[in-house]
Amino acid sequence: MKKLLSPLFMGIAAIAFLIISCNKSDDAPVYDANAQFKTDSVTLKNYVSQNYPAAQYNSETGIWYEILAEGTGNYEYKVVDTLNGKYLKFKPTVKYVGKLLSGSVFDQTDTAKEFEIITNTGYQYPFYSTIIPAWTFAFAPQKIGDMKLGGLTEKGLQKGSKIHIMAPSLYGYQNQAVGTIPANSPLDFVIEVTDIK
Template identity: 40%
Template sequence: MKNLSKFFFLFLLATISIMSCSKSDDNNTDWGEEQRRRDSLNRVRIEALLEEQAPELKAFAETNFGEDAQFDDSTGIWFKIHEPGEEGSYTRWLVPSSVGALALARPTVEVKYSGKLLNGEVFDETSANDPKDKTRSFQIGTDGMGRGLIAAWNLAFYPKQVRLNGNDYNIGGLTEKGLQKGTVIEFAAPSPYCYDNIENKDGEVTIPADSPLHFYIEVVDIK
């Protein structure tokens, strides 16, 4: 079984603050040790949040997703597939990289969606009544610097595994084939896979720090 690098773990590490200061050769070792210490503390913080939020997410899924609820035990994300979409409408999940290895593709997706707090409060959504906002387009994945969609969305779109040229590559997504054109998925994710400890504001706080979130996504197109 061939494995890509720990792709989705990078989404979590993107929340770590890295000191931006000039470093001489003399203090590189000390800086490296300090960064490893920070990384370790951040992992402990994340693991504690996942454990703390697990009961709330389970109760939410049981209430809202019913018997069709599925659980990804590696992330703590609960999800429900309302419509599987057109099988085979998108399969190009791996592409050659600039150094000759394989990298995750970054397809552009057009979606209808809503994002809510677990209490049902909507913080963002497309609008069926606004011709300019009926759908929105995003590029999934990251740009190599950890910038891109939140981890929960990437996990939702990418497949668990890809078979290419006779080899199996573990990707780590939620579903077997990844989301396809026409897929409708609903999921509830712990805060480290959403906006983590960042407080989102739009005049007022729309997403409090450390908030697990609930998304409903209809994939209009993926290419």
């Protein structure tokens, strides 16, 4: 019976592949992350210069940011080493507003909300995180020991920190439309950390 099912399964898989291949539109544009990043960089530079001239530019990520409040906490970020890699794991409680560059708000909190964040460290790919990469770079410190994480601030966000980030779509949802966020959208967030543990 197993000998009979194996060729049958292979045949069904081959037919499904052919159907999917035939249905794929040859006119659909191919996503080019580098080209989109360059487009976003120009768009963000113009947006920032017109609206937030005091913002700083992080050349390693292409993220623009403003520190609105340093924070008074003394949270120490730690790297957890697992069989699947090295991860940061922490639980911040935050208030935030997320908007498109048009000014349209796509998400915000009315009260502080706790998240559990687990993210692989630094620039490792494939990038895994329970949050978008822009938030990872906002929260993470620049480094822990000798390990470079690429965070925007030296110690990472602390209790009482408030940051404004403007990030290319590469560190948001890339070429995927999510809810009211169109594909290839640079994002603008203000994040306030009310607690972190």
